[in-house]
Amino acid sequence: MSIEENEAALVERAKEDPAAFGLLYQRYVKKIYNYVYYRTGNHHDAEDLTARTFYHALSNLDRYQNRGVPFSAWLYRIAHNQVANWHRDRSRRKVIALDEVVVASQRKVAPESLIESEEERNALLKAIRQLPSDRQQLLILKFTAGLSNVEIGRVMGRSEGAIKSLYHRTLLALREKLAGEMDVDGEKI
Amino acid sequence: MEEKMIREILALQANDLNAGEEDPQTYLAMVSGQQDELESLMTVAARVKQALLPVEPSSAFVRSLRRSLLAMTGRKRSGASLLAKRGLLIGAAALGSALSVAGIIAYVVYARANAGARTPVHG
Structure with missing residues (x-):
């Protein structure tokens, strides 16, 4: 039996058995958290949207x-929609991500080599x-998940x-962006 | 043609990066005219992989969300069983009512049939 078949059976069981849903949760909570974290850029919203993703999944599991569309893909789609809603709400009000502030304050005390690498x-x-x-x-699904x-x-x-094809175009765009930053700063970032 | 080759190589390199295996020279040897182009894109990919390090959610958050989800499944199940019980009660009440009506009709039919049979024949 393949992993996907095993998972399909587990998902069917999870519709009746909370323990089975608990196993699915354990399997995916870190992956979903990572996805949301890199889409939002801060831990507070990553926790909030991860929780929303699993509540939504549980409510609609039946x-x-x-x-x-395997369960994992379904879960990532839910997370993606939560992130899209979050960006929509956020665009209405300007918010400074807390983690950005924390990273900025940490830079002041870190050794120089670390500062460069973190920057x-x-x-x-x-x-x-x-x-x-x-x-x-x-990029997040490929390299983090x-x-x-x-x-x-x-x-x-x-x-x-x-x-x-999208991956190729993404790397081209990213290279261009990074080259643009290099022009502005006068050195390679 | 060369662009399609680059696309395929970049896909393979991404798999290697995820597996922690890097051998750019092998891939660079596969293209003849666009080695610089391929190399710079592979470098960007390697840097992206390094930047997107896995992060750990706090264990308190993971535990608390698990508890909350399990409590929600419990409420869902008891809600479902309550609905099922309610449905069963409504079904039983409907069946009882239908049987009562059927009983009354049967009695009326029976009573009429008996009354007809007892009617004396005149003349």
């Missing part, structure tokens, strides 16, 4: 049927967050070829 990472994360939503989603192109395609409702 209606879930695996029609070519570089923050600049790259900032560039990633400026990409269109689908490109951010692709470690999903294959086929799996990412199931989450995003696209073919494997389309995902490969």
Whole structure:
């Protein structure tokens, strides 16, 4: 029996058995949290949206049927919708992410080598967050969740070829963004 | 053609990055004219992989959300069983009412049939 078949059986059991839902939760909570964290950029909202994702999944589990969309892909789609709503609400009011403030204050006391490396990472994360939503989603699913192109395609409702193509375009755009920052700062970030 | 090759190589490199295996030279040897282009994109990909480090949610959050979800499943189940019980009661009441009506009708039919049979024949 494959992992997907096992999971399908577990999901069916979870519709009646809270312990089975508990197992699904344990399996996915960190993955969903990571996805949401890198889409929002702070732990507070990551916790809030992760919780909302699982509440929504539990409330709608009876209606879930695996029609070519495995449970994990369904869960990521819910998380993606929660993030999209969050961005919509946030665009109406300007909010400074708390973690950005924390990172900024930590920089003042960290050793110089760490500062450079952390600054570089923050600049790259900032560039990633400026990409269109689908490109951010692709990079996070690929590198944080470690999903294959086929799996990412199931989450995003696209073919494997389309995902490969989007990934290529995303790297091109990111390279351009980073080169732009290099021009502004006069050195490579 | 070369662009399609680059796309395929970038997909393979991403798998390698996720597996913690890096061998850019092998891939660079696969393209003839666009080695610089491929190399710079592979470098961007490697940096993205390094930037998107996995983060850990706090264990207190994970535990508290689990408790809350399990409590919610409990409420869902008791709500469902309450609905099922209510449905059963309504069904039983409806069946009882239907049987009562059927009994009354049967009695009326029976009484009329008996009354007809007892009517004396005149003349």
